[in-house]
Amino acid sequence: MAKKQLYFNEAERLYVVEQCTLTEIASRLRLAEKTVRLWKDEGDWEGKRMQHLKSKEAFHEELYEFARKLMKTIKEDMENGERVDPGRMYAFTRLLPLIIKVKDYEDVLSKKEREEDKKGLTDDVLKIIESEILGIR
Numbered sequence: 001m002a003k004k005q006l007y008f009n010e011a012e013r014l015y016v017v018e019q020c021t022l023t024e025i026a027s028r029l030r031l032a033e034k035t036v037r038l039w040k041d042e043g044d045w046e047g048k049r050m051q052h053l054k055s056k057e058a059f060h061e062e063l064y065e066f067a068r069k070l071m072k073t074i075k076e077d078m079e080n081g082e083r084v085d086p087g088r089m090y091a092f093t094r095l096l097p098l099i100i101k102v103k104d105y106e107d108v109l110s111k112k113e114r115e116e117d118k119k120g121l122t123d124d125v126l127k128i129i130e131s132e133i134l135g136i137r
Contacts (some may be wrong), residue, residue, distance in 0.1 A: 016048045056102075070091065
């Protein structure tokens, strides 16, 4: 069985959903990085990754909007002296931690995406080059 049949779908999932870099995928699946890069281009993984991220962001926005509407109706009931339905209050208190978790998840993904977009040599790599190759301490 060809490598592509065995690993293509898993490599795509790692890139799109798990947000792994091409190097990480190649290492995990024991493939050449060039192979993974070719598969990425062939399968439009970048587009799929962006779609996946947008759907996650859209979920956060929808969850946030729903919580705001629920909070508004609870507040209106309290201001009008009406009894607040315990089910709505319970739902609202359960939503708050979820909003924070989803937002934290999105922040981690966007940070990982920004780190992957960085090009050039990092400070750590420069220090290694200076010390080990150039002999500068």
